[in-house]
Amino acid sequence: MWTRLLHPAHDADGVPDSVLTLTAIILLLRPLDVWWLASFALAAACLSLVFRAVRRTPATWLLLAVLVAARIVAVWPLADNHIYLLAYWCLAIGLALTSPLSAATLSASSRWLLGAAFAMAVLWKALLSPDYVDGRFFRVTLLTDDRFADASLVFGGLSRDQMAENRAFLEPLPEGAALLHPPPFVEPPRLRAFAAAATWGGLALEALVALLFLIPASERVQPARHAALLAFCATTYAVAPVAGFGWLLATMGLAHCRPSQRVLRGSYVGVFILILLYTEMPWTAVLADLTAR
Amino acid sequence: MTPDARPYAAWRSLLPAALLVVVAGAQVALARTAALSPWKGGGFGMFSTTDDSGRRHVRVFVSAHDRSEEVGIAPSLEDAARRAAVLPADRELSRLARRVVEREGRYQRPVDTVRIEAWRIEYAPGTLAATSRLIRDYVYRVDATPASRP
Numbered sequence: 414m415w416t417r418l419l420h421p422a423h424d425a426d427g428v429p430d431s432v433l434t435l436t437a438i439i440l441l442l443r444p445l446d447v448w449w450l451a452s453f454a455l456a457a458a459c460l461s462l463v464f465r466a467v468r469r470t471p472a473t474w475l476l477l478a479v480l481v482a483a484r485i486v487a488v489w490p491l492a493d494n495h496i497y498l499l500a501y502w503c504l505a506i507g508l509a510l511t512s513p514l515s516a517a518t519l520s521a522s523s524r525w526l527l528g529a530a531f532a533m534a535v536l537w538k539a540l541l542s543p544d545y546v547d548g549r550f551f552r553v554t555l556l557t558d559d560r561f562a563d564a565s566l567v568f569g570g571l572s573r574d575q576m577a578e579n580r581a582f583l584e585p586l587p588e589g590a591a592l593l594h595p596p597p598f599v600e601p602p603r604l605r606a607f608a609a610a611a612t613w614g615g616l617a618l619e620a621l622v623a624l625l626f627l628i629p630a631s632e633r634v635q636p637a638r639h640a641a642l643l644a645f646c647a648t649t650y651a652v653a654p655v656a657g658f659g660w661l662l663a664t665m666g667l668a669h670c671r672p673s674q675r676v677l678r679g680s681y682v683g684v685f686i687l688i689l690l691y692t693e694m695p696w697t698a699v700l701a702d703l704t705a706r
Numbered sequence: 707m708t709p710d711a712r713p714y715a716a717w718r719s720l721l722p723a724a725l726l727v728v729v730a731g732a733q734v735a736l737a738r739t740a741a742l743s744p745w746k747g748g749g750f751g752m753f754s755t756t757d758d759s760g761r762r763h764v765r766v767f768v769s770a771h772d773r774s775e776e777v778g779i780a781p782s783l784e785d786a787a788r789r790a791a792v793l794p795a796d797r798e799l800s801r802l803a804r805r806v807v808e809r810e811g812r813y814q815r816p817v818d819t820v821r822i823e824a825w826r827i828e829y830a831p832g833t834l835a836a837t838s839r840l841i842r843d844y845v846y847r848v849d850a851t852p853a854s855r856p
Binding site: 485489490491492493494497498501502504505508509511512518519521522524525526528529530531533534536537538541542544545547549550552553554558582583584585586598615653655 | 718719720721722723725726727729730734737742743744745746747748749750751752753754755756757759760788789792793798827828829831834835836837838
């Protein structure tokens with residue numbers, strides 16, 4: 414059993430190399446920010462990209478899972494959620510590569526991980542956070558989070574001056590205090606509509622992905638799963654500033670494809686690149702400059 | 707047969723998701739009982755609430771025989787302060803308090819107690835009027851067991 418962890422998987426129809434290489438690329442694109450872990454994780458990711466034997470050895474991925482988990486512990490409780498998902502995913506790859514039918518094992522792992530992660534996201538948004546369903550979260554975030562500011566200017570129809578005034582309005586006062594002359598708060602109908610679309614569109618799409626991945630597969634469910642996940646990745650990460658999460662979801666979706674689904678597999682790789690472009694090209698900033706008011 | 711239905715995938719394919727569910731369950735419990743920010747802790751509560759780390763902060767007050775004052779968060783304290791703001795539990799708050807005592811000691815400034823307030827920003831439904839709300843008030847006594855007020 415233990416020696417199996419140290420030898421490359423001998424599986425002709427095993428986990429696709431593309432899944433393993435994309436996971437290694439994610440580790441390189443977003444290095445762990447704890448130096449004594451990052452150096453080992455980067456080395457393992459590089460070696461797995463260069464050497465097929467390293468890439469297909471379970472111990473490589475189990476080691477990476479331990480390093481990512483150690484990073485979560487080292488910075489507790491500050492790690493973002495996609496770092497947790499990365500740890501589970503590396504563990505899933507390592508375990509799958511010890512299986513005689515590794516591709517099917519990893520496909521099932523990706524299904525359960527995607528279903529569970531999206532179900533938790535829906536639970537928080539729909540039930541546990543009162544300021545999500547009443548629209549407060551996106552109404553505030555579109556105005557106060559710099560990462561969404563350009564999208565708010567473009568899609569919300571705000572001017573930069575209005576954005577600055579709104580941010581002043583959203584500065585907190587001590588409990589019970591009130592300003593004699595509060596700054597104006599301008600919320601154009603387009604901005605309210607944008608916030609509502611982000612709130613309900615995001616929740617509906619996440620709920621759909623969770624449902625489709627958690628219910629048993631059928632000939633109709635399988636394509637619907639992929640369509641929902643691809644739609645989520647292609648739309649959400651155009652604006653949401655968490656490319657690391659999007660890359661992981663795309664890679665997990667790829668692992669859930671059958672070998673014969675070449676177009677679908679190409680779509681996931683395309684979405685991975687699309688998220689990369691979203692991240693590196695400040696397209697909302699360019700549009701905001703062009704449409705500056 | 708679909709990949710989901712194959713029995714050989716059982717424990718290897720379920721273990722990572724089972725871990726996810728256990729950690730996420732613990733995160734929900736910590737968020738409910740110890741004011742952990744829903745954005746953190748592995749429960750996938752990001753982008754669900756304005757209660758994120760950027761809208762939380764701590765204030766630190768030190769007192770001794772001849773002093774009682776608020777101290778700023780020095781760069782050397784920022785990491786501990788950020789952790790305490792995100793999870794204002796005894797462990798994180800006492801860690802920050804010990805760092806404060808160590809830092810004050812380096813400058814020969816006496817400290818008997820460290821009081822830490824953890825705050826978050828809330829927005830009113832409808833108007834979005836913003837207020838700061840105290841979520842934890844913690845007292846660390848240098849020569850005794852830490853005491854805490856709700």
